[in-house]
């Protein structure tokens with residue numbers, strides 16, 4: 301597995317374009333199944349998780365090929381409705397295929413995506429919603445056999461605004477007869493991107509971004525062309541990198557309104573962050589200040605996916621910052637690695653207290669998960685000496701090439717095979 305070598309101390313300078321959003325493109329790839337046609341996805345990020353989705357599509361008999369950063373998918377000749385277990389295990393969000401296959405074929409067979417490095421990853425809300433729409437789902441030995449026959453739209457109420465469950469039920473709702481209303485739906489911007497994609501292909505979905513999403517089922521979908529929204533978590537990562545390393549960067553083709561809770565805290569920490577036409581500018585002059593408590597919450601709250609990178613940026617901040625992780629049980633695994641670099645962080649349950657230190661020192665560290673891995677890179681940029689980040693395959697699940705991007709901004713950072 302490749303490693304990333306970082307020599308800390310360089311200020312960042314320059315501009316780069318931000319990749320398309322992983323969390324938008326994954327449900328969109330599942331949604332291509334509903335179109336039964338040819339789809340052109342522009343600005344599709346080349347990520348391990350996207351490749352895993354492509355393998356699932358191919359296993360179902362669909363075609364997919366790359367032209368630059370455009371992914372061409374043809375789901376006309378879907379031949380199967382079973383996703384092999386080894387493909388389900390490659391990506392945690394593979395459960396999203398359930399609603400899409402069920403809506404297209406009336407049946408689906410796949411295994412549980414399993415737990416993940418962030419803790420348990422249940423899909424009970426997905427399954428309960430699908431059952432309410434009329435799907436018969438049987439679980440034997442971790443294999444889910446689903447027969448939909450005829451799905452019927454109805455009012456569904458989620459007990460938690462789960463992103464994946466909202467998306468899965470939107471897809472299933474497209475294949476149901478009548479109207480499906482998902483209440484207490486997740487409001488993440490990626491839900492809006494899925495809605496826009498579906499509507500571009502002939503669906504009638506409305507309400508994304510609010511807590512009630514309405515799907516008028518039974519529309520005949522067709523192929524289409526769509527540009528994936530910018531990745532707000534990659535944007536947050538690079539802003540935190542600039543905040544930590546100092547300097548001035550411009551991130552092109554990304555949207556500040558998708559991450560205003562993150563930029564508000566970076567401003568509190570002492571950075572100048574401004575939304576400009578076509579992107580976001582960030583200026584960081586010196587040591588940051590601690591910020592008020594950071595509590596992760598469903599959108600529009602502070603994103604759990606940005607918790608680790610903001611923590612990394614504040615390791616040398618003046619004062620103490622409290623983090624409270626409210627979405628996933630096991631999301632402080634990067635803390636022990638950051639401690640190897642001299643960070644002062646105390647964890648108790650869902651709370652982590654970061655006391656800013658004068659200096660960090662480079663060290664060999666190991667990625668524990670996707671965003672935790674990105675956080676190690678952010679820490680390495682501000683550490684004295686060399687940091688060698690191991691197990692970078694985790695980072696490649698969500699960043700096209702973090703070393704290329706931060707390297708283009710002036711970081712001394714390169715991949716070592």
Ligand code: UD1
Nearest residue numbers: 323393421422423424425426460462463464465605627628
């Ligand atoms: C998505 C994102 C992930 C992000 C997360 C929260 C994708 C591909 N991934 O994950 O990057 O960190 O949203 O913003 O979009 N839950 C249940 N039962 C369920 C479903 C979820 O208990 O059936 C719980 C989860 O364990 C978690 C919480 O609900 O504690 C939120 O999870 P959810 O919003 O579903 O996250 P994902 O869609 O898995």
